[in-house]
Amino acid sequence: MVLPLSDEKQKIASAFGKAAKRYDSIAYYQQNSGHQLLDLLASAQVNLAAKKVIDVGCGTGFFSQIIKAQGAEVTALDLSSGMLDVARQKNAAKQYICADMEALPFADQTFNVVFSNLAIQWCSDLSLALTELHRVTKSGGVIVFTTLAEGSLSELSQAWARLDGYSHVNAFLSFEQITASCQPWQHQLLLQTDKLHFPDLARLLNSLKGIGATHLTAGRRGGLMTRQRLHRLESAYPMSEKGLELTYQTVFGIIYRD
Structure with missing residues (x-):
């Protein structure tokens, strides 16, 4: 049984749904982390052929499609029906489920592999x-995931704080908190710092908007982003030799199912 989404999850789903059609053309960081996650599966000697795999937070089905091409039976699951529509157009999976990963509508031990990239x-x-x-996850199976840790989007948070005293960026769990959540099971975690660079603030903000992450910076105060406000924020933003820097603290995890 698929439970209705909370108001907060509906807002997240809506933000990603609006970004769905252009997501693949702009989600470079997400695609890079997902390819590294597939490499993690390969290093764990997991053969996806003939395996039942669920792509949790599948988005446009970018990785569902790759996993399916390796011979797996793929279930694509996402909060956003708009994202799933794009995945269907690609014929990325065997089935498509719109649901919340905190209340999965599946029986115990249904899948050999759980894959979840930045969800x-x-x-x-x-x-x-x-x-x-x-x-x-079936006994003997694995869960691989990426997520964001504390310190992600720190430059944007600091620029907003200089401008109006508010972070405007959602808080992320610390690596220690993420590690503690994995303690009940055999697991491995890696923290990786990824830095992206943009020529101007408009393109930096559009990279967040284009991947549906505008809700990630929800809670901003003061109304619309006017041209004057954008200029003031850019003036407050730390500059590096490569342009405006945006840091992601990326956590790669694997959990082994006994």
């Missing part, structure tokens, strides 16, 4: 989400 940070309760992913 877990949208959960309200990380421990609950990981417990659900573990529950639907």
Whole structure:
């Protein structure tokens, strides 16, 4: 049974739905982290052929399609029906489920592999989400995921704080908190710092808007982003030799199902 989404999750789903059609053309960071996650599966000697795999937070089905091409039976799951529509157009999976990963509509031990690229940070309760992913994984199977840790988008947060005293960026769990949530199971975690560079603030903000992450910076105060406000924010933004820098603290995780 698929439970209705909370108001907060509906807002997240809506933001990603609006970005769905152009997501693949702008989600370079997400695609890079997802390819590294596939490499993590390969290094763990996981053969996807003939395996039942669920892509949790599948988005446009970018990686569902790649996993399916390796011979897996793929279930694509996402909060956003708009994202799933794009995945369907690609014929990226065997089935498409619009649901919340914190309440998965599947029986225990349904999948051999759970793949989740940059979706877990949208959960309200990380421990609950990981417990659900573990529950639907077959004995001997694996869960691989990426998520964001504390320090992500720090430059944007600092610029806003200089401008009006507010962060405007959602708080992320620390690496230690993420590690603690994985303690019940055999696991491995890696923290990686990724830095992106943009020629101007408009393109930096559009990179967030284009991937549906505008809700990630929800809670901003003061109304619309006027041209004057954009200029003031850009003046407050730290500059590097390569342009405006945006940092992501990327966590790569693998959990082994006994």
